[in-house]
Amino acid sequence: MGKRSTVSLIAALAAGTLLTGTLSPGAEAAAPGADGSSRADAAGSSGVPDRYLDTVTIPQLQARMADGSLTSSALTRAYLRRIKTVDPKIHAVLRTNPKALRQAAASDARHRHGKPLGPLDGIPVLLKDNVNTRDMPTTAGSLALAGSPPGTDAALVTKLKDAGAVILGKANLSEWANFRAAKPTSGWSAVGGQTHNPFVLDRNPCGSSSGSAAALAASLSQVAIGTETDGSIVCPAGMNGVVGHKPSLGLVSQSGVVPISAEQDTAGPMARNVVDTALTLSVLTGDDTPRLDAAVGGPGDGGTLHGSLRGKRIGLWRLPSLGPEVDAVMTRTARKLRAAGAEVVEVTPPYQARLAELEFPALLSEFHRDIDAYLGTRKGPRDLAALIEFNRTHPAEQTCFAGQELFEQALAAPPTTDPKYRAMRAELKDLSGRSLDETMAAHDLDAIAAPTNPPAWTTDCARGDNDVIPSSTPAAVAGYPSLSVPAGRVGELPVGLLLMAGDRQDAKLLSLGAAVERRLNAWRAPRYLPTLGR
Template sequence: MGKRSIATLTAALVAGSLLTGVPNPGAVAAERGTDPSAPSAGSSPGLGVDLDTVTIPELQARMGRGSLTSAALTRAYLGRIKNVDPKIHSVLRTSPTALRQAAASDARHRRGETLGPLDGIPVLLKDNVNTRDMSTTAGSLALAGSPPDTDAVLVTRLRKAGAVILGKTNLSEWANFRAAKPTSGWSAVGGQTNNPYVLDRNPCGSSSGSAAALAASLSQVAIGTETDGSIVCPAGMNGIVGHKPSLGLVSQSGVVPISAEQDTAGPMARNVIDTALTLAVLSGGGGDSARGGAAGGLGDLQGAKGAATSLRGKRIGLWRLPSLGPDVDAVMTRTANKLRKSGAVVVEVTPPYQARLAELEFPALLSEFHRDIDAYLGTRKGPKDLAGLIEFNRTHPAEQTCFAGQELFEQALAAPPTTDPKYRAMRAELKDLSQRSLDETLAAHDLDAIAAPTNPPAWTTDCARGDNDVIPSSTPAAVAGYPSLSVPAGTVNELPVGLLLMSGDHQDGKLLSLGAAVEHRLKAWRAPRYLPTVGSSATSR
């Protein structure tokens, strides 16, 4: 996507009613019973903006008028990282060149030569995305030496768009693909990331630090990665927006892998418009696969006007997932009622083939991880293959301080190669059933999207027990390679619950447009209060 296409997309987003999806600070304050004129947790003295609620178009308008500079915005976020992040441990390192990047953006703004909507906007990167000037560790001490030789393709695109690469975020080590009972948000490099809403609760993973940092307003946007749930679950559990793009829309070159058949990086933000604008840059006019590029995924956003973000006449299939508990189901009931009052048709659905997908996915990922991690390690200093990683973990006690297990590594080492006919049949069946599960459900009910709870309320973090994260809603879109989008839906005992929206292959633009309308209707975003713990007597909303 070239400059002209990005400019067209930006103009359409700003002119259209996607902006109405942004939380209104006064309305949010009124719903919380607080004084809307009082400074919020995200206010920054002298900056003139509320970092909790400001959007990229609003920031660009201020920078265009000269009432705000990227340098001042970057300093404000660096200050919040210094002052707020000690509570949540989400940011591993900040870039020593961040303020120089911001100064270069300010010079472009003064000359009227901005590079697009992300010019001067601070971005945090999950620490499995290669950066040539900062370490990229996947949370493991095995990669904590020299930085990679080159940037990931998506980082190159961000730099070319003028974004300020602010730093790197913590993650579940090896994107939660090391131990059978891991603790999300923990890595040997970064320790444990906490949920900003209730500090003894888990942030979900593996994009834990990216989501928690955004909830705490430590950056304007962040980049996460997902194989199955690793963008959308932390987005839901930390009360933000997370988009898992269609497979191939965003390049995976230079990103620590699990599986080329499912992996994708994607944008995370506090609102849908910032998420959409970041995706426009990340997609860069195409992806790694031949399954389509940015034009197919984002074309609908270029025409996003008021009608495109209205819910009237939209048909949404609600997949309730009662296994996530009665409190989450109550949030879904309230959500469905609000959508119906806005003119949407909500019908209950159950996508088929889920048991078979659950049976096949993990064995396929084991074979793919062995293949893909060996290829990646060949580009880095340190262990050169999976066997070397296993030996490294055995001989470095710091890798065992939260949990010692590396059962998934060991199972992947013993898994059949991806040339094995049984593996190939398994992946072919996975692709077929996952795509059919969504395509057939969408077609049978003439749906614009399928909606489901993104996550249960965050569980307490416990290294000895590990996660309590059987969350099936992300799997169909993740395995199919279709887009999914989590937007805030409500809370249970102060803990956020997201609404996961899924649609057909490369329908990213339509999904983001619908997500903006849903976000505007639900108005469910709440700033975190950094509570040390929470009792069972708290009410849901």
């Protein structure tokens, strides 16, 4: 993305948040006074109160760092303190970065001289632990990679550092991004143990970016990086009541990220609000993705995040299989969107049964190819066969579930040079794109909406996940963008609204998502309940 487009987008985002007064829920009550203290909470030793962290946005933080009333060092200490006091409840953070405060101090110097590097300069970021960092372990949750760090940063980490972001640490994940066992337990890894849902601690955080989402819900970082092959950004975001964006395939470099499939994998931004998510995307995409110019544009080309819902046409894919309580959330959501001037029509994208039939066999072949290539760059098992043997001989890898059926099936899968595989992936690409394109064209839609997730199920190693959630699949397989924003709750448990649009329509989708977010006003802080009982 060119510098002019980046600056235009940042200006538009800041205007949408700072000038129109659209703070996150509860931000006004927790806003700092003239002396930097909160009217609602006493600050900790960092000088930044916890409740302020719940609701503050990046543009608000940058405004305070610009006028000298806040430093990145104080902000970073506040998040480190939160991790120390809150993370023992949820086990979302694997490790903090010993260089974080040094990075924050460098940012403070830039701000003092009026030369910040961009919207993320001084902003603490957590990385999912399948993203390479040269000076911290990158394990994908597996003891097989728990030795030496990779030695080089992932391309997206380089972009974050070049933009002045503070790398706060690494978040737990579902081991091998949930592509090891036939019945895995999301949020569990041999390295990090089990991550808990902050809303109800015996409930599951969903998907492989579980630690990233749970950490954000608990206000342990300002933003986080997740990764998705199918649902692993958006489902954790929905189930933990935060925002998650799966970008269009190829907008964010996958270099240095532990893979499942190059045909579907992407890293993406997660945050407590859409504006922070969008600003993080603007940094992750960087200057080596000129196609983003068309997707982002400027304030006059859909790049703003403070547009109206009036006149927008949204197709609602209800997915009653997720249960009547989730369907009731969708009914309330549709009513609120219509009240804001949107037209909501019910749709059912075609070809879903065929996509479900083809996706998994294709991923098996792709995983074998791509994980072998990645393991060849690391110390430890050098290919999938050696990784399978490692798991067989290390009991700690079997403490929640012993299975590695997906590894074994991938080892036996046809290679990606096989004509049958190639035909399968071509059909997947065709049908997934058509499922969204045809639906949007037939109803003249700006986006398709669906429930992101069911209420969080109880975590149970013996049973595994209860995660047949079809809403993420069309966009994931097609490589189109999707965005989950909080929609409401079933009792104490959050439910997200998944928005999908056409290829490279990321900026327009984020703008629409911000309008939906403001209208639904569904973000809530978690209460860390131990259980809901029966």
